[in-house]
Amino acid sequence: MTPSLLYAFAGAGLCGIGMFGFIQLRHLLRKLLAFNLIGSGTFLVLVGLAQHGQGPDAVPQALVLTGIVVSIAATALAIVLIRRYFHLSGHTSLEADDSDSGQGGAE
Amino acid sequence: MLEWFLDLLLVTALLTTAIATLSSRDLFRAVVVFIAFGLLMAVAWVRLQAPDIALAETAIGAGLTGVLLLDAVSHFRRGGTVAASGRSDAAGGREQ
């Protein structure tokens, strides 16, 4: 057990938390936050597992750097799409019909 | 021993802020906690000896994502009142 492995396990936990939120939350912006949590967890797993026992490793670090920039672009695009969706439909969640019944539990 | 303690503390903080982000009732608060999560991630990258990722995470996680998300939240708040006056069927409390 090295500190790197600890961060890898924390990444696995973040993936789980994010996945739960992604399924459970209704507001699209919250879904986006949960999705970003999954992404951060994945990055931690990638780097933490690769550096377990052999010190800093530039290859997974470079891949994660690329991943972070792509994920911010994806997040920005998702925000544009969500705002457009809100603008056109007036809803912030995909299940517009039962949004009244599901509001209390999820938000 | 001290380093282990710090690592454990950081990991706990990461997981706690992640849960707080998703369980917060107020959308604005959720976004602010998410920005804090991004900064903690930057510290975690430093602990993993990845200063490049830490730099990118600080610039992106704290700066750009924060601005984008906060802008979107204020947009929903403003839009919520506009929509409430025009459409009564789907407006109530949605922006919270």
Place this chain on the structure above:
Amino acid sequence: MKRILAVTLPLLASMALVLLLGASLWSIAGSQTPVNLPELLAGKMNESGVNHPVTAVLLNFRSYDTLLEIAVLVIAGITGISMARTASLEDPELRTSDSLLYALQRWFIPLMLLLAGYLLWAGADRPGGAFQAGAVLAGCGVLMRLGGIPLGFLRPGLLLRVGLGLGFAVFLLVAVLSAMAGEAFLAYPPGMTKPLIITIETVLTFSIAMVLLALFVSAPVNDAGAPGEDDS
């Protein structure tokens, strides 16, 4: 009953995911890695043209990833722009009239530009590089945008197209030219590695900043009275 099931089922599924991930992490961590990547990288460093391993991986050994990444960014930027209304660029309501913001702008924008330049330059032998510099540059643009400084180059037109496409185009041009000169696709000709990497990094910085800024600016505003934008 149905509500309880709707919460418990995802919770159980997520916990199973965490346990599965944790178990596989544990078993992978216990096994020996077949190749020692850091050692391999250290042996090839003097061929890469730069002194910082992460930059060497990003722009030389795994430059294919970076090429595809900038392609993805450009596509995301174009998609975002196509959602926008061009009139919203001039919307006075978007400006934040805050004296603190103005003061911050006066002090921070030159500093941030300097920081972006430094980060780009530092990429050769220290932590830094095109991605970080691009992010700082985009942050700088966001600050200017919030303060109401007109950013004419973000309007649809030649400058926007050139700015978005420049990074990908130059990168692809270098890749194809080196392939035509007899090397492999994306293999830099010997002796020209460092200048080529610096050129690519510079154009990448501008393109990344442009894409991120365009995605920020193109977020649709909720203008109820806009013609043709009403949902009814």
